[in-house]
Amino acid sequence: MASGTALIYDEEMTTHKLLWSDPICDIEVPERLSSSYEQLRSYHLVERCVHVPAREGSEEEILLVHSLEHLEVAKSTQTMNEEELKRVSENYDAFFFHPSTYRCARLAVGATLQLVDAVMSGKVRNGMALVRPPGHHSQRNAANGFCLFNNVAIAAEYAKLKYGLQRILIVDWDVHHGQGTQYIFEEDPSVLYFSWHRYEHQEFWPSLKESDYDAVGLGKGKGFNINLPWNKVGMGNSDYLAAFFHVLLPTAFEFDPELVIVSSGYDSGIGDPEGQMNATPEVFAHLTHFLMQLANGKLCVILEGGYHLKSLGESVCMTVKTLLGDPVPQVSGEMAPCLSAVESIQNVRAAHKPYWKWLAYEDTSFLQNLSTKSHFLKTANSNPSTEHESKITNNNDTVKVDRFLELHMKNILFPVPPIKTATTGCEGSEHFLSEHVQLVKEMDKTEVEALVSGFYADLVKDNKTLLSLGSMFVILDKILKKEVCNGIATSPTAALSAAVALRHSVRLGFQRVLCVFVGDMQMIPNTEDGKMLIINICEKEQSGKTSCKHYFSLNWKEDAEGNDFFSAVLGFILPVAYSYQPNLTVIAVGPNRNLGISGISLLVALIQGLAESRIFAVIEDTEISLMQNVAKLLVGASTPAFGIYVPPTQEKVNRIKALRDQFQQEWKMLQCSVKEGI
Ligand SMILES: NCCCNCCCCCS
């Protein structure tokens, strides 16, 4: 199994720079690269990565995407004087040439292809390339928006040719629409292109009609181009996460890519003068973590934009830290997407309904009620509750943004725990023992009885249960003290152990404990005080217990053909969990589970983004292979495999929709459509 994270950086790419005054282009400075690299070094992240050298992209590789004419024009600029450079640059929208631009652009292409080779060859699992000039605006025959050659588009064509790939996902989280990439692949069903971008109803650059949500691709490519326009500035962490849960991830898992490439622009982050958005650096750790669960972890992150140096640097570090497998920091801010974001999400889901199985039963009746194409009137005067208050008055005050980020990142960056996983050395754990795993010694019986005596004492009869409870307490203690990141234990009675673990965790001081219980839970703790939130995935309604704000019973019967659990995890469990913001997650699998191992693996893999990746898993001791799968995921030893994708049945979609309609006011991350009549 491939491991390791590649980092590609070559100082020579800092030589390209603007030689004359141009207020549009003067933000694309060499320091974008050097200060990002310095920030990575300051967090000791460079030394933890595998260094892969850049190289020049060959003319042949560039011609995979660009015309010979475009290549020749670019090549001819190397010997021009400033006057000539200025004149050639004026042929393009927002681009500048320097004598070294051509050389730098070829290094940017080569660095990107080096990363693709390192990942596809298994030399590393994933990686990041810090490159400039960026690429996603450049087109077959034109430079545009600071971009000369489309690095990511060339990488996709290269990967198809060299590795015979048939499904590549490009995620463009830059705040600008990568129209160049869209044009290149809009008829190509083997490349799924997703972009969100500041749009403001076509007012924001590049102000194209084809950047709107109804540009779904052409011909055979229909459905493989996804545009999510942001029609207001100030979008934040919750809007970005909602876009992943309710648009990108369900599509991405159905598409099942063999490789994921990110057009990683950080001008969608707080403080950036172009984006004017509010999302804070740690959100990129979450976005990266989600994409790491696709394509067996084969993920290539390529720098695009990002023009506030401090914001850019912090976001680059959050990305690389996550690629390295570090715990994902708690995401900040109110977990409630704004009205405008939910409108855009609803529109793009409706536009793509004809092309994706997961959207087969999407309710698009709202389209009938509205005549205009922009399915919603511009929410010009939308009331304050639908607007995000901006943490910073305006992003143009660079020093103020620096100060904010200084403080914000202080309580986020935590040392990586020396040990990742603690376990009781239960059956089957010998398979995955590695330096990341610590065996915990059993706790002595009297101590356990003392801890359990308060409650459930009557239930705890035999020694075996007492011992398993003992080791559970030890593990929970280590997680609380941050000596380990997560832990796993088996139990003869997972339901009892889970109930005891929940009570013990609250008593240890965890304020919000999320418990996902698979199987019939037998006893359900009282969740009135909100200190626990329980999601019970069971085959039948628990006797008499209906769902309420902190207790959900989600009936699910595993599909014999494969894994149909994606819509439940992405459309319900994660949105509720992210709304709740737990500081510990307990995953328990009891007897007669009703979910397949691949469904449970999906749940464990995606839920690690919560609670700073603090997870305690307790598994019925009869489930040896499940235990091994979950343990490998917690250690980070394996890239997850989620089985055969099966789309949800109408009945299952309706069940999730019913829960969403009932609880989307309490747990706002569930929102993906605007209530009628707002
Ligand atoms: N009024 C023209 C604004 C042009 N702005 C170009 C921004 C390119 C960003 C590359 S990520």
Ligand SMILES: [Zn+2]
């Ligand atoms: Zn950009």
